[in-house]
Amino acid sequence: MSHTVGKKTPLVDGAQKVTGRAVYIDDIVLPGKVMLIGKILRSPFAHAKIKKIDYSKAKKLKGVYAIATAEDSDNRFGVLPITKDETAFAIDKVTFIGDQIAAVAATDEETAIKALDLIQVEYEELPPILKPEKSLAPISHPDQKIQPWSKYEGNIFKTVNQSFGNVEKALKKSSVVKNGKFSFNGVTHAFTEPMGVIASYGSDKKLTVWSSTQVPHYLHRALAEVMEMPMHRIKVIRPYVGGGFGGKSDPFPHEMAAAILSKKTGKPVKILFDRDEVFISNHGRHPTKTEMQMSATKDGEFTSLEIDALIDGGAWGSFGVITTYYNGVLSLGPYKIKNFNYNGNRVYTNKPASGAMRGHGAVNSRFAVETLIDEIAEDIDFDPCDLRIQNAYEPNSTTANGFRITSCGIKECIEKVKIASGWDKKFKQMPYGKGIGIGCGFYISGSALPINWERMPQSTVHVKIDFDGGVTVHSLAAEIGQGSDTVLAQCVGEVLKCDMSRIRIYSKNTDTAPIDLGSYSSRVTFMAGLAAKRAAEKIKKQILNAASKIMASPIENLELKNDRITELKTKSSISFNEAVREALHDSGALHGKGHYQAPNLNPGLPRVDELRGKESEKGAPMGGSHKGAAAGLSPSYSMGAYVCQLEVDAETGLVNVEKVWAAHDCGKALNPLAVEGQIEGCIHMGLGQALMESFDYNRNTGRIENPNFLDYRCIPPTMMPDVDVFMIESGDPEGPFGAKEAGEGPILPILPAVANAIYDAVGIRLRNLPMTPEKIISAIAKKK
Amino acid sequence: MILPPFELHNPNSIKEAIEISQKVKNEGFDYVSGGTDLLQNYKNRLNVKPHLISLKNIKETRSIQNFNIGAMVTLDEISKNKTLQKDFTGLVEACSQVGSILVRKTATIGGNVLIDNRCYFYNQTPFWRTSLGACLKAESDTCRVIPQKEYCVATFSSDSAPMLVAVDAKYELEGKNGKRIVESSDFYTHDGIKRNFKDESEIITKIKIPKTTANLKTGYEKIRVRDTFDYPLVSVAAALKIDKDKKIENINIVLGAIGTYPIKNEDTTDLFKGEKISNSMIKEISEKIQKKAQPYNNLTMPVSYRKKMVGVLCKRLLTRLTDS
Amino acid sequence: MTLIPFPSKKISKKIVEFNINNEIVELAIRPNDLLLDVIRYKLNLTGTKRGCDMGTCGCCTVIIDDKPVLSCLTLAMQVQDKKIKTIESLQENENMHPIQECFHTEGGSQCGFCTPGFIMTSFALLKENKNPTKEEIKEAISGNMCRCTGYIKIVDSIKKASEKIRGKKSE
Numbered sequence A: 001m002s003h004t005v006g007k008k009t010p011l012v013d014g015a016q017k018v019t020g021r022a023v024y025i026d027d028i029v030l031p032g033k034v035m036l037i038g039k040i041l042r043s044p045f046a047h048a049k050i051k052k053i054d055y056s057k058a059k060k061l062k063g064v065y066a067i068a069t070a071e072d073s074d075n076r077f078g079v080l081p082i083t084k085d086e087t088a089f090a091i092d093k094v095t096f097i098g099d100q101i102a103a104v105a106a107t108d109e110e111t112a113i114k115a116l117d118l119i120q121v122e123y124e125e126l127p128p129i130l131k132p133e134k135s136l137a138p139i140s141h142p143d144q145k146i147q148p149w150s151k152y153e154g155n156i157f158k159t160v161n162q163s164f165g166n167v168e169k170a171l172k173k174s175s176v177v178k179n180g181k182f183s184f185n186g187v188t189h190a191f192t193e194p195m196g197v198i199a200s201y202g203s204d205k206k207l208t209v210w211s212s213t214q215v216p217h218y219l220h221r222a223l224a225e226v227m228e229m230p231m232h233r234i235k236v237i238r239p240y241v242g243g244g245f246g247g248k249s250d251p252f253p254h255e256m257a258a259a260i261l262s263k264k265t266g267k268p269v270k271i272l273f274d275r276d277e278v279f280i281s282n283h284g285r286h287p288t289k290t291e292m293q294m295s296a297t298k299d300g301e302f303t304s305l306e307i308d309a310l311i312d313g314g315a316w317g318s319f320g321v322i323t324t325y326y327n328g329v330l331s332l333g334p335y336k337i338k339n340f341n342y343n344g345n346r347v348y349t350n351k352p353a354s355g356a357m358r359g360h361g362a363v364n365s366r367f368a369v370e371t372l373i374d375e376i377a378e379d380i381d382f383d384p385c386d387l388r389i390q391n392a393y394e395p396n397s398t399t400a401n402g403f404r405i406t407s408c409g410i411k412e413c414i415e416k417v418k419i420a421s422g423w424d425k426k427f428k429q430m431p432y433g434k435g436i437g438i439g440c441g442f443y444i445s446g447s448a449l450p451i452n453w454e455r456m457p458q459s460t461v462h463v464k465i466d467f468d469g470g471v472t473v474h475s476l477a478a479e480i481g482q483g484s485d486t487v488l489a490q491c492v493g494e495v496l497k498c499d500m501s502r503i504r505i506y507s508k509n510t511d512t513a514p515i516d517l518g519s520y521s522s523r524v525t526f527m528a529g530l531a532a533k534r535a536a537e538k539i540k541k542q543i544l545n546a547a548s549k550i551m552a553s554p555i556e557n558l559e560l561k562n563d564r565i566t567e568l569k570t571k572s573s574i575s576f577n578e579a580v581r582e583a584l585h586d587s588g589a590l591h592g593k594g595h596y597q598a599p600n601l602n603p604g605l606p607r608v609d610e611l612r613g614k615e616s617e618k619g620a621p622m623g624g625s626h627k628g629a630a631a632g633l634s635p636s637y638s639m640g641a642y643v644c645q646l647e648v649d650a651e652t653g654l655v656n657v658e659k660v661w662a663a664h665d666c667g668k669a670l671n672p673l674a675v676e677g678q679i680e681g682c683i684h685m686g687l688g689q690a691l692m693e694s695f696d697y698n699r700n701t702g703r704i705e706n707p708n709f710l711d712y713r714c715i716p717p718t719m720m721p722d723v724d725v726f727m728i729e730s731g732d733p734e735g736p737f738g739a740k741e742a743g744e745g746p747i748l749p750i751l752p753a754v755a756n757a758i759y760d761a762v763g764i765r766l767r768n769l770p771m772t773p774e775k776i777i778s779a780i781a782k783k784k
Numbered sequence B: 001m002i003l004p005p006f007e008l009h010n011p012n013s014i015k016e017a018i019e020i021s022q023k024v025k026n027e028g029f030d031y032v033s034g035g036t037d038l039l040q041n042y043k044n045r046l047n048v049k050p051h052l053i054s055l056k057n058i059k060e061t062r063s064i065q066n067f068n069i070g071a072m073v074t075l076d077e078i079s080k081n082k083t084l085q086k087d088f089t090g091l092v093e094a095c096s097q098v099g100s101i102l103v104r105k106t107a108t109i110g111g112n113v114l115i116d117n118r119c120y121f122y123n124q125t126p127f128w129r130t131s132l133g134a135c136l137k138a139e140s141d142t143c144r145v146i147p148q149k150e151y152c153v154a155t156f157s158s159d160s161a162p163m164l165v166a167v168d169a170k171y172e173l174e175g176k177n178g179k180r181i182v183e184s185s186d187f188y189t190h191d192g193i194k195r196n197f198k199d200e201s202e203i204i205t206k207i208k209i210p211k212t213t214a215n216l217k218t219g220y221e222k223i224r225v226r227d228t229f230d231y232p233l234v235s236v237a238a239a240l241k242i243d244k245d246k247k248i249e250n251i252n253i254v255l256g257a258i259g260t261y262p263i264k265n266e267d268t269t270d271l272f273k274g275e276k277i278s279n280s281m282i283k284e285i286s287e288k289i290q291k292k293a294q295p296y297n298n299l300t301m302p303v304s305y306r307k308k309m310v311g312v313l314c315k316r317l318l319t320r321l322t323d324s
Numbered sequence C: 001m002t003l004i005p006f007p008s009k010k011i012s013k014k015i016v017e018f019n020i021n022n023e024i025v026e027l028a029i030r031p032n033d034l035l036l037d038v039i040r041y042k043l044n045l046t047g048t049k050r051g052c053d054m055g056t057c058g059c060c061t062v063i064i065d066d067k068p069v070l071s072c073l074t075l076a077m078q079v080q081d082k083k084i085k086t087i088e089s090l091q092e093n094e095n096m097h098p099i100q101e102c103f104h105t106e107g108g109s110q111c112g113f114c115t116p117g118f119i120m121t122s123f124a125l126l127k128e129n130k131n132p133t134k135e136e137i138k139e140a141i142s143g144n145m146c147r148c149t150g151y152i153k154i155v156d157s158i159k160k161a162s163e164k165i166r167g168k169k170s171e
């Protein structure tokens, strides 16, 4: 029987949060009232050359300590080492409205704002390139190139062409072919805590940076490059983080600005974003136009899938290379589709950069796949649930592009929600206006290929036990509300069979934590979880050895359980503390280290580390050997199926989502409370993108039209449906205690489930997200 | 976000408030009650005045007495008032749909009938406006909605005002020239900057609702994407008097959030007085009103949608009121 | 491009006295100081959060004279003589307040940033309505925004807390 895992476990840091004692970035007070306030001057134009920056007046303002511009730093950084295209401040030109031009450090916010008013910038306006189609075209003048220094010829940032099987041949034997042009507005994370940073450059020439970030390690690296300091003189501290969802998973220019200002002034500098700055910084889901075609035989066998995606990246790369791959490769599972063509382009435009957001790269294509499947089902007269089950993968399969699927509970997911929702009595049988629909999902549990192609493990965890008997866990996996601290504590607790109250997690500080890549791509439970488990196992061995000494019995005869060690034959027992003390005597604190590095799953192919920079030559470590084979490759995949029931008001176009039945295969729910919470949160976010959330850009200027929570609308409490969650536990063979991801994949099924339910309700298919009331009534009118 | 600097005055009576207003009128001032509307604009540095005269400490205006509602009564209090729930359902419906529950706990009815008009190009941050060059109502001399327009077309989004106009409510004002009572329906004007005919010094002290309202069927319908937080995209207030033969004795339909002021529709509705209510008649009225409605393109939903919703809301509201 | 400069005006501070978490404080406050800033930066009660600054997230909710109020839209000078309660005051002995406890045990708090606001709103609700229905709870929290939980476990937490406060076991 399990000790900690699988039990509903309140967050280990929860008590701090509910009592208001948790310290977030804006809550940090440094002693001595020395902190300066930093504010950022941003570009009012989407595309312009900077002719001159004159900050002489601003500098003279009383209370202004320093002003920083590109003069202070021109080193490039970016989350992907292959596409570093960001700088602390715009160099020579600005590339979107909101681009960072200068920053001021002053005694207070008012002075800083006034100083910004005094900085004069001369611009030469350039026509902004806002339509992604335009960025695809070759440029006719160098000024049209949005990132002039980039290695690309025009404004195409990344092109992916992949082909598996033979689509043409497959089409010939297919009896139904469905296609459609889809378009997706950008959406953004809308976490409740605005980003913020404090940088403090000390007289010891060391830099400390507190930041509301999901990726302390990448921030650490970027700071080292921008500040031209060795990493060991920089300390990154992650305070409590008020939500991330991918929006805090890049190193950001404002973090660099704070560091630069602090170094210039010799004082701590804090930069806290206003809500509109959070919107401007974006890095949300890419606005995308997708053309998709899918075919099947009349017996319901999916035969081919073709995707053409045009992805609007905005002015920076961010995670864009990965996004471009994911829009294609993550559309294949959980279905057996042997023939697949993908053509994806991510382009630069003069807009705030898009980046990673929950369900990164997979959400939009998934919507298209799952709605086309419903169209196919209708054509060949199949039940949409049954058709999906028929095509779903079994455990231990390989996809057309070489993904290795191990645990696989998709069929169980579909069956579960089909029965629970009373599907057979509802689908196509409810009165006009009411509808029910299904959607499925498929997502990675961490990326097997690390962003930096190095031999460094993706996660390392240290566990320490000292005379107090407390178990201290050190990790750099970022707790951002998803419960990663708790799951690491559970993994350690499960191995040591000790009380959870013994365990304390230190995951905030790069000085003390061994490197972990951070909280993105749904990697923490799997990778850091395994590392924690392994570290604990090493400690456990030391404890049992000591117990064996005390009890004069071989380890095999000892059982660790509920804070005690029992000799199985004599039933005599000693306490956890007794054994620990014995182990510590004459040697000091116990220390266990565990790490995780994605395995080379394809024998005969070189390891990641041997491959550095040679992706296409020799093939990738896991999966196939084609170009880009490593993108989307994961040690395990999560999947899920949701059914959604709703009512459409055919006159107003308002949709009332009544109920969602959500089944997600998370391998093993280590903390069911958190897994449910992730699924429910995903439904909230997915419903938003489906029905109302939208990043609106002005067509002519490229300005975000709705940088506030009034006009960027998230689903409120009163509009959340009831949700029945089913955690399907397929038991992953490699994940910690059988677990895999549950933080991002659960967003995928809800969007198509809503669209399919709307079709069932009123007979319209909308291919543009969000499906606003206005689009709904227009489509209904057109149909009549 | 920090607020720009201003002097704050906290008078204890209406008289004192008006006196202060006269002292600082040359520098410029605003009254503030709940602040839920005004402070949003101040944070965005929209038409900030050097003096704020707070009405919070004035006790005279805080109660509901026989259909006289003190201007400082909160929208939440109105929503919960038993008399109004029974005799002026429409107002309760309107007030309980303003913003969010947390806003309504502080927002006052006086503030609600006087909220600043709203526009996509106006209710934005200073940085946002810098990047475009603002608008007539803020720092520029160009209207961004209709570039040639001489006056501002920002939308009047008050939820309570259309309902009050529909029952011919009156506002009691007190200012430097003493007290006066105005018809709510004559109070507002077409210019989104001027907004109404209140003298600068005047304070709304009471909303006076005709006693006869208790004999009317009143109701309010509002379209918004979310059922909380959102200002109306368009709204309809109706007050009906129907005799026992189901004939219309009186009918008033007022549109909100469609123009710069609450829009009355007497020319349309008067034609139907004396006639017996029927589904086809409701349809006809709704279509006529929809046809006349001309929203400006300055809120987050397209004009075509908002126009269509005028008809839908009218029909629903009239059906609901005549069915019950 | 018209720059919109920050207005300049000399203003003076005034002493304002109020009761916060059962303690009387006297502070020198400027007319344009927001209650939220005073609570967070002057009194260092950082449990009250700033999410949007515009009345649209409820993270800044505090209780003033038994009413939940958005402190980001409240002028600090106007709390003269008022009684304010923030998240820091709920716990009164070694145990958390039942609402806090239930948000903790039922998963009503993930990243925790919205949590103080929700808890203060719930506190006001449960004072007024000891046994709210699910619908009443949803309505009461409809001025608060949470991006993590999807609200479901927040509603559960409040329901559970109401039972706890009434001294009943949960069904």
Ligand SMILES: Cc1cc2nc3c(=O)[nH]c(=O)nc-3n(C[C@H](O)[C@H](O)[C@H](O)COP(=O)(O)OP(=O)(O)OC[C@H]3O[C@@H](n4cnc5c(N)ncnc54)[C@H](O)[C@@H]3O)c2cc1C
Pocket (backbone or CB within 6 Å): B030, B031, B032, B033, B034, B035, B036, B037, B038, B039, B040, B055, B071, B072, B075, B097, B098, B099, B100, B103, B106, B107, B108, B109, B110, B111, B112, B113, B114, B115, B116, B157, B158, B159, B160, B202, B203, B204, B205, B229, B230, B231, B232, C054, C055, C056
């Ligand atoms: C998130 C959010 C959503 C909102 N949604 C809506 C909505 O859906 N519908 C809606 O109608 N409003 C909405 N509002 C706006 C506002 O909250 C309400 O209109 C509210 O009723 C305004 O009242 P107040 O007391 O706060 O006004 P204040 O902000 O204090 O004042 C508003 C204006 O009226 C003047 N004023 C106030 N009282 C008097 C008086 N007695 N005499 C003379 N002048 C006076 C002020 O000078 C100011 O110009 C919303 C606000 C927020 C923050």
Ligand code: FES
Pocket (backbone or CB within 6 Å): C049, C050, C051, C052, C053, C054, C055, C056, C057, C058, C059, C060, C061, C070, C071, C072, C073
């Ligand atoms: S900070 Fe006050 S409502 Fe968002």
Ligand code: FES
Pocket (backbone or CB within 6 Å): A192, A242, A243, A481, C108, C109, C110, C111, C112, C113, C114, C115, C145, C146, C147, C148, C149
């Ligand atoms: S718990 Fe993160 S916003 Fe609510």
